[in-house]
Amino acid sequence: MVMARSHCLFPLAFLMVIFVPALAHGRRRGWHLAHATFYGDMQGGDTMQGACGYGDLYQQGYGLETTALSTALFNNGQTCGACFEIICVNSQWCIPNAGPIKVTATNFCPPNYNPPNFDHWCNPPQEHFDLSMKMFTKIAIYKAGIIPVMYRRVPCNKSGGVKFEMKGNPYWLLVLLYNVGNAGDVTQVSIKGSSNTGWQSMSRVWGQNWVTGSNLVGQALSFQVTTSDGKMLKFDNVAPSNWQFGQSYETYQNF
Numbered sequence: 692m693v694m695a696r697s698h699c700l701f702p703l704a705f706l707m708v709i710f711v712p713a714l715a716h717g718r719r720r721g722w723h724l725a726h727a728t729f730y731g732d733m734q735g736g737d738t739m740q741g742a743c744g745y746g747d748l749y750q751q752g753y754g755l756e757t758t759a760l761s762t763a764l765f766n767n768g769q770t771c772g773a774c775f776e777i778i779c780v781n782s783q784w785c786i787p788n789a790g791p792i793k794v795t796a797t798n799f800c801p802p803n804y805n806p807p808n809f810d811h812w813c814n815p816p817q818e819h820f821d822l823s824m825k826m827f828t829k830i831a832i833y834k835a836g837i838i839p840v841m842y843r844r845v846p847c848n849k850s851g852g853v854k855f856e857m858k859g860n861p862y863w864l865l866v867l868l869y870n871v872g873n874a875g876d877v878t879q880v881s882i883k884g885s886s887n888t889g890w891q892s893m894s895r896v897w898g899q900n901w902v903t904g905s906n907l908v909g910q911a912l913s914f915q916v917t918t919s920d921g922k923m924l925k926f927d928n929v930a931p932s933n934w935q936f937g938q939s940y941e942t943y944q945n946f
Contacts (some may be wrong), residue, residue, distance in 0.1 A: 760821075847920075880901040
């Protein structure tokens with residue numbers, strides 16, 4: 692992933708003076724201090740096919756309202772699908788009265804340990820957002836390269852139902868979950884075929900891709916999905932018995 696060039700704008704001592712009051716004020720409202728950069732261009736081609744496994748973000752409804760997360764926020768892919776509100780603060784590069792943007796986590800901003808001991812923004816324990824260029828330029832002038840921000844988790848408002856994309860072969864089934872509303876990020880998935888007697892836990896492969904080694908070809912498929920807020924959502928007969936690999940199936944659930 693190519694990150695925007697960083698610019699050191701102010702001495703560290705001055706940053707501490709202006710940021711500490713903002714951070715204390717923000718935390719009372721559930722906001723936290725972080726930084727943001729951008730990658731790619733205004734068309735967002737470089738933001739597709741991210742580490743969460745969503746593939747074509749236009750096709751799957753995420754568009755360019757997306758972000759890559761640093762190691763501390765990505766949580767080994769468990770935060771994929773979560774939504775954040777982000778606002779530029781305490782910088783001459785902030786666009787006045789821009790307000791916050793809302794983005795979905797779809798990618799990973801990897802750490803960089805070369806050279807050693809260099810303070811790269813995506814290295815742990817730093818909380819950092821690598822935004823699409825379109826979203827970055829909604830809150831700041833692109834020449835800034837890097838900006839201080841405040842962020843908070845917010846519910847995901849998605850159009851349509853939860854979608855399940857089937858991949859694999861008769862010996863294993865890989866399911867990509869996307870367009871999940873409310874909490875957005877999925878922590879546990881179980882699957883049941885119409886010929887089986889019980890639910891089987893699926894394993895996270897990466898991002899929001901979940902796998903089972905059971906042969907479920909020819910069976911209608913149901914799912915139980917648990918999101919990070921602890922809600923367990925049940926989706927009966929998501930895919931009919933004649934489901935096909937490479938197809939996506941949509942179902943609705945009241946959150």
